[in-house]
Amino acid sequence: MRWRYLSHSIRKYSKDANGFQVGIVGAGPAGFYCAQQLLKKIPGCQIDIYERLPVPFGLVRYGVAPDHPEVKNVINTFTKTASNENIRFIGNVSLGCHITLAQLKHSYNAVVLAYGADEDRKLNIAGENVSNVVSATKFIGWYNGLPADKNIKVDLDVEHAVIVGQGNVALDVARILLSPVDELRKTDITEYSLEALTQSKVKKVTLVGRRGPLQVAFTIKELREMLKLPGVSTHFFENQMNDIDKVINDLPRPRKRLMQLMYDASQKTEVRNKLFDILFLRTPISILGTSKIEGIELAVNHLEGERAVVTDEKYTLKCELAFRSIGYRSVQADPDIPFDKMSSTVPQSTGVYSVGWLSSGPVGVILSTMSNAFQAATLIGQHFDKGLLGERKPGYDYISKILEDKGIITVDWNGWMKIDKVEVERGIKHGKPREKIVDIDEMLQIGGILK
Amino acid sequence: MSVKLLKYIVSNSCIRSRVHNMKYMSTVNNDKPIKVTFNKANGDKIIAEGKKGDSLLDVIINNNLDFDGYGACEGTLTCSTCHVILDSKDYDALPDKPSDEELDMLDLAYNLTDTSRLGCQIILEEKLDGLEVKVPATVNDARYN
Numbered sequence: 001m002r003w004r005y006l007s008h009s010i011r012k013y014s015k016d017a018n019g020f021q022v023g024i025v026g027a028g029p030a031g032f033y034c035a036q037q038l039l040k041k042i043p044g045c046q047i048d049i050y051e052r053l054p055v056p057f058g059l060v061r062y063g064v065a066p067d068h069p070e071v072k073n074v075i076n077t078f079t080k081t082a083s084n085e086n087i088r089f090i091g092n093v094s095l096g097c098h099i100t101l102a103q104l105k106h107s108y109n110a111v112v113l114a115y116g117a118d119e120d121r122k123l124n125i126a127g128e129n130v131s132n133v134v135s136a137t138k139f140i141g142w143y144n145g146l147p148a149d150k151n152i153k154v155d156l157d158v159e160h161a162v163i164v165g166q167g168n169v170a171l172d173v174a175r176i177l178l179s180p181v182d183e184l185r186k187t188d189i190t191e192y193s194l195e196a197l198t199q200s201k202v203k204k205v206t207l208v209g210r211r212g213p214l215q216v217a218f219t220i221k222e223l224r225e226m227l228k229l230p231g232v233s234t235h236f237f238e239n240q241m242n243d244i245d246k247v248i249n250d251l252p253r254p255r256k257r258l259m260q261l262m263y264d265a266s267q268k269t270e271v272r273n274k275l276f277d278i279l280f281l282r283t284p285i286s287i288l289g290t291s292k293i294e295g296i297e298l299a300v301n302h303l304e305g306e307r308a309v310v311t312d313e314k315y316t317l318k319c320e321l322a323f324r325s326i327g328y329r330s331v332q333a334d335p336d337i338p339f340d341k342m343s344s345t346v347p348q349s350t351g352v353y354s355v356g357w358l359s360s361g362p363v364g365v366i367l368s369t370m371s372n373a374f375q376a377a378t379l380i381g382q383h384f385d386k387g388l389l390g391e392r393k394p395g396y397d398y399i400s401k402i403l404e405d406k407g408i409i410t411v412d413w414n415g416w417m418k419i420d421k422v423e424v425e426r427g428i429k430h431g432k433p434r435e436k437i438v439d440i441d442e443m444l445q446i447g448g449i450l451k
Numbered sequence: 452m453s454v455k456l457l458k459y460i461v462s463n464s465c466i467r468s469r470v471h472n473m474k475y476m477s478t479v480n481n482d483k484p485i486k487v488t489f490n491k492a493n494g495d496k497i498i499a500e501g502k503k504g505d506s507l508l509d510v511i512i513n514n515n516l517d518f519d520g521y522g523a524c525e526g527t528l529t530c531s532t533c534h535v536i537l538d539s540k541d542y543d544a545l546p547d548k549p550s551d552e553e554l555d556m557l558d559l560a561y562n563l564t565d566t567s568r569l570g571c572q573i574i575l576e577e578k579l580d581g582l583e584v585k586v587p588a589t590v591n592d593a594r595y596n
Contacts, residue, residue: 033520070527077523221529221555254558365559367532370520 017086018044020384021395023104025095025333026114027051028058029366030356032078033373034112035087041381047087048108048396052094053147054411054443055419056082058116060366061436062146065172066187067179069433074366082413088396091411092444096333098408099399105351107398109389110380113337113346113354114373117328117362123164127287128324131155136163136173136325143176143193145436150192155292156200158320162296164284165325166209167217171226173323174205178232178274188427188434206277206317210301210308213244213262213280214251219365220258226276227265233272234265237279241266279317283310293322328362350388353380404451415447422446485580489516489535492588503577507570507584508533518586526571528552531560533570536585542566545573562587 020042024031027049035047055061057075064071082089093099095115104111120137122128134154141149161177163170176184181198189197209216213236227234241263248259262278282298289295300313330346332339339346345361346354355373357363383389403410411419419437426435437443484500487510491497501510508522511533524530534557537545545568549557553572557563570584 037519068529070524070529073525073527074523076525220558224551224555253563257554257558366523367530367559370523370532374519
């Protein structure tokens with residue numbers, strides 16, 4: 001009896017392994033921030049982080065723009081977390097393909113779903129499938145070296161590109177298209193996309209949004225960068241910024257500063273070599289062109305409150321390239337996941353948790369993801385303290401057998417360090433911080449383990 | 452022996468090597484510790500010391516203070532995780548006003564106030580000795596902490 005009490009106390013309070021097993025699915029910022037906080041909330045717990053790709057960091061590696069290297073500094077914190085002896089990274093394992101939620105629940109006291117939102121929302125209009133209508137997400141994946149997107153077709157031998165959507169993803173795409181290529185050469189952008197961007201003829205990018213200036217989703221830092229791009233002038237259509245100055249002062253500070261910056265920009269008339277256009281109050285109705293895009297037919301909207309309402313008036317925008325950038329959606333990776341189809345998110349439940357975009361929906365900067373992941377970790381800590389997750393679980397012992405039986409090659413943290421080293425060495429040749437490996441087989445050859 | 456004389460002797464003996472001289476300068480003249488108090492959202496009061504030229508973020512890192520998620524971008528003005536709130540008197544007394552880029556990041560911070568700054572942009576100097584700042588919760592949720 002005494003021994004049992006003692007061993008319980010040791011399990012709960014000791015810094016050494018306490019037998020509590022956590023399985024996290026997704027090695028992006030949400031997964032890592034959650035792991036970091038769990039180490040504090042439940043000292044001695046074992047955390048296994050599964051990642052579909054052989055390499056970690058999710059959108060920090062594949063979403064953050066190559067010319068924003070400072071944002072990627074969070075990798076240093078994640079690497080520190082990963083070096084904790086109670087954290088195990090298991091790359092190249094996919095939930096819903098190699099393992100199931102039921103198997104994870106069998107193995108872990110807490111399963112944390114952190115696999116994000118990687119499906120882009122479609123416009124669902126006629127002509128969307130003609131060539132050179134590209135998903136902004138895939139374009140970003142392409143220049144960032146995401147293996148699945150390395151072969152997407154985008155013809156940059158055109159002058160005018162349209163981006164549907166007015167968030168930071170849209171601005172990232174616009175900035176990459178309009179930036180002087182020499183600025184990108186020093187970044188970790190993939191060599192093949194640098195080559196394509198060097199040949200690019202794009203001189204004009206139009207950002208189209210359904211609503212008005214007051215409703216834009218991009219943040220001020222990203223707009224300020226556009227306004228400072230060398231050789232690019234920013235224009236607004238048809239006096240759409242008129243009268244904005246009358247309401248600016250009544251707005252809360254963040255909106256107020258953003259609107260002031262936009263308004264000041266709209267008052268400038270300088271014309272430079274390249275053009276960045278912002279067009280409000282338009283909804284795409286159809287893509288024009290039979291095999292290749294020739295333009296977009298838009299409906300003119302007006303606002304009722306915050307809502308855009310389509311009118312009968314039409315407006316045609318000629319272009320030879322279009323990106324859709326109207327948001328992401330999470331998918332249900334496994335049929336057993338308690339997935340809310342309406343919001344495409346996973347609510348918290350005892351034993352199965354969600355963090356990051358899968359939990360909050362695909363909005364917000366890294367701070368919001370961090371905050372969300374910390375909260376989920378706090379909730380798991382509370383459930384642990386209440387003894388709701390008490391059963392003894394086998395952890396990775398169970399899953400590793402499944403992977404072994406299926407002959408899955410996995411990548412551990414050491415394997416990632418090997419891949420990282422090769423990428424950094426290849427980068428030196430091109431004067432870049434790294435040259436990403438875009439072929440999964442090559443990654444596995446360098447860092448893979450087959451039991 | 453007066454302090455002045457001692458200083459004279461020490462600096463003369465170091466003058467052969469500029470490096471030594473610099474070292475001497477920084478350890479004796481400028482290294483008076485500057486005290487900062489961090490009042491955390493959960494009520495904790497943490498007093499730490501830094502030296503002239505350190506940012507508040509440096510103070511937190513150099514003293515290994517455990518502030519969740521603080522300084523995610525490592526002081527490169529690309530996040531707002533090192534948000535601190537000052538008294539208006541202290542805010543006005545800071546030598547540098549926030550840049551547009553700092554304000555842009557602060558605009559994304561939770562619990563933004565008119566006297567908010569980023570800790571990585573507040574550089575310590577002697578007159579700031581005894582500075583007290585509020586560290587708002589990192590997360591946008593009153594239930595947390």
